[in-house]
Amino acid sequence: MTAKREPISRRERPAKPALTRWGIVDAAVRVMRSEGLEKVTMRRLAQELDTGPASLYVYVANTAELHAAVLDALLGEVELSTDRPGTGWREDLVAVLTSYTRLLFEHPQLARSALVARPSGANYLDLVERLLLLLSRSGAPREQVAWGVDSLLQYATATAAEHATQEHEPMSQGDWDALTRAAHGVDEAGHPMIKAHLPTLLSGTQDARLSWGLNVVINGIIHTPVPDTTG
Template sequence: MTAKREPISRRERPAKPALTRRGIVDAAVRVMRSEGLEKVTMRRLAQELDTGPASLYVYVANTAELHAAVLDALLGEVELPADEPGADWRDQLVAVLTSYAHLLFEHPQLARSALVARPSGENYLNLVERLLLLLSRSGTPQAQVAWGVDNLLQYATATAAEHGTQERDPMSRDDWDALARAVYGADEAVHPMIKAHLPDLLSGTESGRLAWGFDVVINGIIHTPVPGAEG
């Protein structure tokens, strides 16, 4: 007589962690770091989180909002040095902006997205708060400071989107060489201004041009009143 075999119960599937906006954004950052921003879609995140895409929309309205949340999460890596009222406000301001730009250099796809994204999380607010504080120490009128921060972020973001993409494009070196040949080979009779401004037109390092550009924008903010604003 064969002994009756005791039935083996199937193990229940472990319960999945509850969905949260923070968990979704963290998953999006992981996907972006490993696969690129173009893979950060609702469908891909649903796969990562073992759920259906529709369930994600309860926490994130659309892909644009998701990308903005990813940007805000990464903004936590921007260096915001301790506030030192006695320190040079311009040096501190440029240091924060440079840290922001270098963060986007590392993620060129995110830099392009940041040109139109509207982050609204705590890290973005911390960045804007610090920029406003430092720029206001120049004695510039409040309206110019308020408008100026947007210009500073736009310049840093656009620069990162351009150069970050070029650094990762295998054809960018060839494109640069072609531009240099065209500029130096330009007919002086047709393009006298190009010839007159060589070699400065193509000179300088990326970091040098970035710092100079920040100074240009800062000087413009300080010396350009906002239309209709009181002094």
């Protein structure tokens, strides 16, 4: 005769860990890595954490804030300690921004989200602090350094979003191939400047263009005064 199973009391079940903002963001990062950023929703996280969606809003206001927090968590992987023998502030600045851009390359959906996300966590503040320090070593006025960091991050983020899309979406590669064919097939009479600048117009590796573009922005920051806003 089979022994009768003893019912398990609900009181004997282990208590669920208390919800925290850190725990919610950590779960969001796990879901993003395994399922993609589009799955990082309050409902999906509620399932992951065995709770109700309403409970999460106590810690995170909305999905946009959640995505910004995920971005901030990943920014902890950016290489900030770039001081190396024989390198100057410019090389170190480009190295930090390249590390940031490559991080976004690995997460194409997050790269696009980062164009509008406004992270404000510790990792983002550490990144901004490092960029300000390195850019200030150029000797540029404080106002240009302060405004310049925003331009550097915008350029790096937009570059990551563009290239991440091209590398992870087949249709984007098809669009690029079509543009390449169209550019090389233009009539010189109608588009003389395009014809004159080929093949350089479409040449260069991703890393080379990124480094060059960052230096263009840096040079602009150093040599472009901030307009007077006191009037």
